[in-house]
Amino acid sequence: MIVYSLSCAKGHAFEGWFRDSAAFDEQASQGKLACPMCDSRKVAKAIMAPSVRGTKSGADAPAAPAPDLRKMTQFMTGLRKYVTENAEYVGPRFAEEARKIHYGETDDRHIYGEATLTEAKELVEEGVDVAPLPPDINDAN
16 A cells, blocks of 8 residues: 545645555546545645654654644545445445455455454454444534
């Protein structure tokens, strides 16, 4: 996976996760990328500073910056929106459907749904690629 800093035509900054750089290029050329704040389809890579580990330690090391809650919130909202718009909801059948896809028993497709912690652990142990979906932070429930 690769994480890019992205920005839309209106100047909103957010992050996007992609399988590789070719996946970003393909999605961008097909207009599949959207700003999570304004839904603009004009999305481009923003300038990124590399993360480099220094050699300083202890009191000489600069303090780590506090997480930017706004950026994390934007990312989680955008990721959730992307998944719900581009994957099939399978509800409580998630573990069963994920296995069928993994073992080639059904068509390869993107899905999301519910699984117990035990089911999720079993899927990971079997080598099935799964990840939790961020919660809907805009949901008042």
